[in-house]
Amino acid sequence: MKVEVVAIGTELLLGQIVDTNSSWIGEQLALAGLDSHYQTKVGDNPARMEEVLRLALSRSDAVICCGGLGPTQDDVTREVIATVMGVELVRDDAVAARIETMFASRGRTMPANNLRQAMVPVGASTIPQQPGTAPGLICPVGPAPNGQVIYAVPGVPYEMKEMVEGTVIPDLIARSGEPAVIRSRVLRTWGTSESGLAEQLAGRIAELDGDDGGAGNPTLAFLASGVEGLKVRITAKAPTEDEAIAVLDAEEPIIRSLVGDIVFGVDDQNMEAVIVSLLAERELTVAVAESLTGGYVAGRICAVPGASNVFRGGVVAYQRDIKVGLLDVEDGPVITEGAALAMAHGVRRLLKADIGLATTGVAGPDEAEGQPVGTVCLAVAGDEAERSATVRLPGDRERIRQFSTITLLDLLRRALLEGRFD
Amino acid sequence: MKVEVVAIGTELLLGQIVDTNSSWIGEQLALAGLDSHYQTKVGDNPARMEEVLRLALSRSDAVICCGGLGPTQDDVTREVIATVMGVELVRDDAVAARIETMFASRGRTMPANNLRQAMVPVGASTIPQQPGTAPGLICPVGPAPNGQVIYAVPGVPYEMKEMVEGTVIPDLIARSGEPAVIRSRVLRTWGTSESGLAEQLAGRIAELDGDDGGAGNPTLAFLASGVEGLKVRITAKAPTEDEAIAVLDAEEPIIRSLVGDIVFGVDDQNMEAVIVSLLAERELTVAVAESLTGGYVAGRICAVPGASNVFRGGVVAYQRDIKVGLLDVEDGPVITEGAALAMAHGVRRLLKADIGLATTGVAGPDEAEGQPVGTVCLAVAGDEAERSATVRLPGDRERIRQFSTITLLDLLRRALLEGRFD
Numbered sequence: 001m002k003v004e005v006v007a008i009g010t011e012l013l014l015g016q017i018v019d020t021n022s023s024w025i026g027e028q029l030a031l032a033g034l035d036s037h038y039q040t041k042v043g044d045n046p047a048r049m050e051e052v053l054r055l056a057l058s059r060s061d062a063v064i065c066c067g068g069l070g071p072t073q074d075d076v077t078r079e080v081i082a083t084v085m086g087v088e089l090v091r092d093d094a095v096a097a098r099i100e101t102m103f104a105s106r107g108r109t110m111p112a113n114n115l116r117q118a119m120v121p122v123g124a125s126t127i128p129q130q131p132g133t134a135p136g137l138i139c140p141v142g143p144a145p146n147g148q149v150i151y152a153v154p155g156v157p158y159e160m161k162e163m164v165e166g167t168v169i170p171d172l173i174a175r176s177g178e179p180a181v182i183r184s185r186v187l188r189t190w191g192t193s194e195s196g197l198a199e200q201l202a203g204r205i206a207e208l209d210g211d212d213g214g215a216g217n218p219t220l221a222f223l224a225s226g227v228e229g230l231k232v233r234i235t236a237k238a239p240t241e242d243e244a245i246a247v248l249d250a251e252e253p254i255i256r257s258l259v260g261d262i263v264f265g266v267d268d269q270n271m272e273a274v275i276v277s278l279l280a281e282r283e284l285t286v287a288v289a290e291s292l293t294g295g296y297v298a299g300r301i302c303a304v305p306g307a308s309n310v311f312r313g314g315v316v317a318y319q320r321d322i323k324v325g326l327l328d329v330e331d332g333p334v335i336t337e338g339a340a341l342a343m344a345h346g347v348r349r350l351l352k353a354d355i356g357l358a359t360t361g362v363a364g365p366d367e368a369e370g371q372p373v374g375t376v377c378l379a380v381a382g383d384e385a386e387r388s389a390t391v392r393l394p395g396d397r398e399r400i401r402q403f404s405t406i407t408l409l410d411l412l413r414r415a416l417l418e419g420r421f422d
Numbered sequence: 423m424k425v426e427v428v429a430i431g432t433e434l435l436l437g438q439i440v441d442t443n444s445s446w447i448g449e450q451l452a453l454a455g456l457d458s459h460y461q462t463k464v465g466d467n468p469a470r471m472e473e474v475l476r477l478a479l480s481r482s483d484a485v486i487c488c489g490g491l492g493p494t495q496d497d498v499t500r501e502v503i504a505t506v507m508g509v510e511l512v513r514d515d516a517v518a519a520r521i522e523t524m525f526a527s528r529g530r531t532m533p534a535n536n537l538r539q540a541m542v543p544v545g546a547s548t549i550p551q552q553p554g555t556a557p558g559l560i561c562p563v564g565p566a567p568n569g570q571v572i573y574a575v576p577g578v579p580y581e582m583k584e585m586v587e588g589t590v591i592p593d594l595i596a597r598s599g600e601p602a603v604i605r606s607r608v609l610r611t612w613g614t615s616e617s618g619l620a621e622q623l624a625g626r627i628a629e630l631d632g633d634d635g636g637a638g639n640p641t642l643a644f645l646a647s648g649v650e651g652l653k654v655r656i657t658a659k660a661p662t663e664d665e666a667i668a669v670l671d672a673e674e675p676i677i678r679s680l681v682g683d684i685v686f687g688v689d690d691q692n693m694e695a696v697i698v699s700l701l702a703e704r705e706l707t708v709a710v711a712e713s714l715t716g717g718y719v720a721g722r723i724c725a726v727p728g729a730s731n732v733f734r735g736g737v738v739a740y741q742r743d744i745k746v747g748l749l750d751v752e753d754g755p756v757i758t759e760g761a762a763l764a765m766a767h768g769v770r771r772l773l774k775a776d777i778g779l780a781t782t783g784v785a786g787p788d789e790a791e792g793q794p795v796g797t798v799c800l801a802v803a804g805d806e807a808e809r810s811a812t813v814r815l816p817g818d819r820e821r822i823r824q825f826s827t828i829t830l831l832d833l834l835r836r837a838l839l840e841g842r843f844d
Contacts, residue, residue, distance in 0.1 A: 013458050015449030016433025016645070018442050022463070027437030036435050036472055039463040041444070047461055055477075106659040163824025184436075195493040202495075222494060223433055224578065224728045233438065288717075288738070289809035295710075297719030303820060305787050307740075315737035316710070316720040322773060351744060365727050392528050395553070398725060399580075 002035045004060035004270060006052055008067035008077055009155055010043035021160055022068045030171050033182045033237060044074040045084075045348035053084050057148055062172060064067055064164070067155030069134035069380050071113040082121035082141050088118040095126060095135045102133055111314040132156055136163040138171065149175070158415055182237050183244040187255060189262040190229040190271065190410045194222055197230055218251050225317070227402040228270065232259070239403055271299040271409045272307075278416045279310035279355075286412070287353035288314035289327055290341035291334070291360040292376065296405040312353040317343060323360075326350065335369045337377045337388040344381035344388075355421055356381045357412060359404050363397045374400055378408045385420040387411060424457045425480035425803065428474055430489040431501055431577060441773050443488045443792055453774055454591050455604045455659065466496045468505075469552040473700040479512040479563060479570055484594060485585070489577030491556040501573055503561050504543035506572070511541040517557045519549060524555055551588040554578055568589050571597070572750035604659050610676060612651040613834045614691065616644055622681050640673050641715065646727070649824040650692065686835055693831045694722040694729075696832055699734035701777075701836045708834075709775035709794035710736035711765035713756070713782040715796065718827040734775040741766060745782075756782055757791045759799045761812040766803035777843055778803045779834060780816040785819045796822055801832045807842040809833060 003023045012019045020041045037060070042052045056063045068077030083090050096118035103110040117134055120126065121397045127136030137152040138158075151168045153160045186402070189197065199219060208216035217238075220362045223231040232255060236247035256263055265274050279286055288297045298314035301307050315326060324331040327346030329339050348356030361376030362368045374395075379388040389411060393403045415421065429442045444461045460481070464474045471490070478485045504511050518540035535830040539556055541775045542548065549558030559574040560582075573590045575582045606612030611619065621640060630638035639660075645653040654677060658669035678685055687696050701708055711721045720736035721722045723729050737748060745751040749768030751761050762780045770778030783798030784790045796817075801810040809831060815825045837843065 012445070014452045015445040015447070016643070017444045018440065022439050023434070023437040023440045025437070030436045037465060037467070037473070039435060041461040043459060043460070052460070083754050099817045128706060132757070159621050184438075186438075193530070193533065193534040193603075198494040198535055199533055205495075221433065221496070224492065226578065233433075263461060290720075290773075292724075292731075293721070294733075295712070295720030295738065296735060298717030299715070299823075302714075302740065302785075305819060305824070307698050307716075309674075311740050313718075313740040315738075316716060316717065316724070316736035316738070318720075318724060318730060318733050318735040326772075350748075351841070365726075394524070394528060397727060401721075401725070 001062070001172065001178070002037060002060040003029050003062045003064060003172060004056040005036065005039040006056055006063055006065045007039070007041045007155070008044065008049060008065065009041075010045075012041045012067075013043050016137040021155060021157060024157070024161065025064055025066065025110050025164055028169055028173075030162060030182050033178070034172055034176060036197075039104075044068060044076060046076050046080050049076070049080045050083055053150065056083070057150075061148055061177070063270040064168060065150055065152045066160060068262045069117065069136075069152060069154045070124065071111070071117050071133065075116070078119055078121065078137070081124075081137070081150055081152060084140055085123065085139055087122040090122055091115070091127065092118050092135075095120065095153065096132060096269055098135075099133050100362050116383040120324075126152075127153070127163045129162045131162050136167070138167070174381065181239075181241050181244050182235060182246060183241065183273065184235040185248045186223070186250060186267050187232045187252065187263045188229055188233070188265040188269065189232065190264050190406060191262045192230065192259075193229070194224050194230055197222060197232065197259065201232070201255070202256060204254065218247050219254070227399070227406055229264070229406070261414065261417070264410065270305050271406055271413070275301065276310055276421045277306040277309055277414055278413065280306070280326060282416065282422060284416075284421055285310055285312050286355045286357060287312040287347045287351035289347035289356060289358040290314060290316050290321070291318060291358075291402050292363040293359040293405050293408075294318060296401055297357060297359060297408055300405060300409070312351040315347050315350065322349050332370050333415050335362060335371050335375060335377060336360075337390055340377040340379035341381055341386055341388050344379040344386070348381060354382060355412070357408055359408055361404060363400045365397060374398065376404045376407070378404065378411055380408070380412050381422045385415070387415050423484070423594065424449050424459060424482040425484045425486060425594060426478040427461040427618065428485055428531060429461070429463045429577075430471060430479055430487065434463045434489075435465050436826045443579060443636055444578060446579070446583065447486055447488065447586055449603060450586060451594075452593055453604055455655065456594055456598060462706065466490060466498060467720060468498050468502050471498070474503065474504055475572065479506070479572075483570055484597070485570075485572045486590060487572055487574045491539065491558075491574060491576045493533070493538050493555065496605065497538070500538075500541055500543065500559070503546070503572055503574055507543050507561055507563055509544040509577065512544055513537070514542040514548065514557075515538050517542065518555075520552065521555045549573075549575070549585045549589045554581045556581065558589070560589070562804075563582045583698055593749075603661070603663045603666045604657060604809050606655050606657040607670045607674060608645070608689050609654045609656070609674065609681075609685045610640065610651055610687040610691065611654065611681065612686050612828060613635065613684045614681075616646055616652055616744045619644060619654065619681065623677070625789060626676065626680060626772070640669050642677070649821065649828055650676050651686070651828070657837070683836070683839070686832065693828050693835070695726050697723065697831055697834055697838075698726040698729055698732055700835065703729070704838065706776040706838075706843055707732050707734050708777045709734040709769045709773035711769035711778065711780040712736060712738050712782075713740060713745070713765070715781045715823050715830075716740060716786040718823055719779060719781060719830055722827060722831070734773040737769050737772065755801060756792050757784060757793050757797060758782075759801065759812055762799040762801035763803055763808055763810050766801040766808070769801060776804060777834070779830055781830055783822075783826060785822045787819060798822065798826045798829075800826065800833055802830070802834050802837050804843045807837070809837050
């Protein structure tokens with residue numbers, strides 16, 4: 001069953017509001033195993049709204065229409081849907097009474113405008129959930145049982161969500177007659193390029209797609225997430241949730257065996273959360289000395305609830321004399337792995353941590369110590385073990401600082417997994 | 423001139439990524455005075471992508487096509503556009519060389535896959551800006567001068583933005599032949615609510631709109647930007663750029679006189695950039711002691727090019743014993759303004775700065791020292807002057823840390839403007 005989403009509102013086209021509603025609805029449709037091939041944004045213009053709705057009905061079985069149900073003159077979704085249905089609008093007294101009660105309960109009298117919200121296309125039914133003044137509508141188009149349907153829900157996110165979860169999705173699943181569920185799992189990676197990942201997984205993707213080249217089960221997809229790395233999404237379709245999850249559980253180890261230890265986390269698990277839990281498991285504490293990252297490394301670690309169990313603190317040694325005076329770095333060039341290691345050991349001693357981390361390098365805009373912009377030295381140092389690296393990072397000042405941060409955290413992750421500090 | 427936006431990517435339909443690109447592009451089109459009536463999201467499916475592009479060309483003069491330019495097999499935007507143009511794809515050696523150089527500069531060899539990104543439709547030209555490996559494309563459809571055009575830009579936001587600002591919008595304005603120039607100026611504020619700002623400016627907005635209730639010149643709009651505060655955008659339309667800027671220059675002081683010193687910056691001037699220039703003008707240096715913000719304050723100051731002239735460094739004193747041992751904070755409760763002031767003076771002395779900044783408080787999830795989540799103490803301390811504040815901030819752990827950061831920077835801004843440290 002194909003379901004299309006239409007978001008209505010000129011403010012969406014003007015970029016004054018980001019349309020998060022369509023994304024959320026798309027996610028719910030996918031989880032319900034309902035296909036959704038198009039999402040359209042259109043302004044509060046009756047002619048264009050009608051054109052978009054007719055197009056959607058020409059290629060999908062159902063349309064979820066979001067927004068334009070308010071009380072003002074430019075809220076015309078009700079009128080447009082009635083036109084597409086070929087019916088009139090009639091006043092629904094039950095809805096009118098409900099709206100009047102809402103205003104009364106807030107000690108206010110209902111503006112006459114709000115009665116527009118009680119106008120319902122003939123043959124449409126209202127959605128029982130109604131957290132706000134705008135009623136949601138179920139609008140059949142064409143004769144049952146094979147007719148199509150337009151659902152109208154408000155653009156206010158919490159009102160929309162209550163109606164979509166409570167009525168629209170269950171109604172769609174009932175109409176679709178095929179109770180399939182879709183579940184997906186995201187493996188988060190750091191340290192390879194999208195094309196490199198694609199090459200590692202090309203064979204597996206071909207296997208899954210089968211000879212017909214059609215989408216197999218599960219399917220694999222890549223999501224580039226900038227400074228958060230690359231994500232591999234495994235999506236499984238099955239009659240029940242348990243079976244879908246079984247498919248994911250079977251596929252995950254296959255993918256991991258193909259891509260290796262670049263996988264650092266699963267689903268919402270970001271790099272800093274992984275670091276904090278790895279340190280906690282090993283009962284190790286960490287401290288950070290930062291030059292070009294200027295606090296980003298410490299800032300990300302502290303973003304994790306419970307960081308206080310493993311994070312001692314940090315020093316932002318932005319000036320040379322602080323590296324030398326406070327962290328015992330030898331006076332001399334400071335954009336070297338040696339300096340990074342000295343900073344890491346220095347902060348480890350100063351803040352009494354098991355492990356010290358350090359960054360030093362050239363964020364730009366100008367080069368430094370004859371080193372080009374993007375040259376970054378990273379170090380992880382413990383009492384008896386240490387690791388360091390020099391990398392060349394692309395992009396502007398901000399991206400270089402962000403990439404340095406996650407690259408250092410990944411260096412620590414690998415060292416911890418290798419048992420360097422056990 | 424009508425311009426339509428098409429966002430490509432199955433992950434957008436599945437709601438795994440929110441399509442912020444289309445919103446941003448829509449905003450740029452509006453600022454340029456270009457009409458945009460539809461935005462469509464479609465998955466990585468050649469047949470449906472072609473259908474959507476042909477539909478867009480049937481009702482708009484130009485199409486901005488966002489995404490699907492990556493190196494992997496499911497990035498098929500290049501192929502689909504070539505089909506719509508009715509031409510072949512040819513390898514662009516200059517682009518291929520540019521991509522190879524990018525990999526080389528990072529000490530990596532280019533995966534063969536990336537050569538897909540050098541394939542360009544016959545008759546298309548590449549967009550000069552190319553921050554990543556994906557080249558943007560300008561693809562004429564139909565004979566000039568009245569032909570239509572499809573612009574292809576990557577889905578990676580920073581790559582897309584550089585291309586749209588640098589080439590797509592100017593090219594569209596040139597094609598539109600519209601004499602009118604639209605320029606806008608954003609006044610960035612911190613420290614008031616949207617409704618408060620609306621009340622302060624209601625009278626002026628009414629004046630500008632005039633009796634007809636239509637949009638006047640200039641127009642005012644509010645943009646809520648979360649942790650970056652509230653923005654007041656002044657937009658002027660005039661025959662020439664000089665005249666448009668004259669309108670902005672005349673309006674800006676009127677707005678400032680109405681809202682007062684909550685305006686901290688203009689256009690892209692963020693809080694940290696303002697701080698760094700205020701410090702540089704006064705030849706003052708600063709150091710930061712951070713507890714709950716854990717490096718965010720230092721990290722934002724270091725994000726400004728030239729920060730090294732005014733920023734000494736920082737200490738992330740996440741643990742009590744570091745506050746006491748390294749910053750000379752009295753042992754006792756540390757979520758107090760007194761502790762914040764002690765931290766500020768301590769870091770100022772330790773890192774030899776003119777001014778010390780400090781944050782201490784409860785980011786959550788749990789309360790601390792009997793103080794509820796969101797309680798934050800901030801301090802700014804110089805040799806002879808000091809200021810401190812205790813605030814109750816809303817939101818989750820991350821928002822509390824972000825709001826603490828900009829609130830402290832604004833406290834420093836006001837102190838500097840009041841000449842506290844001159």
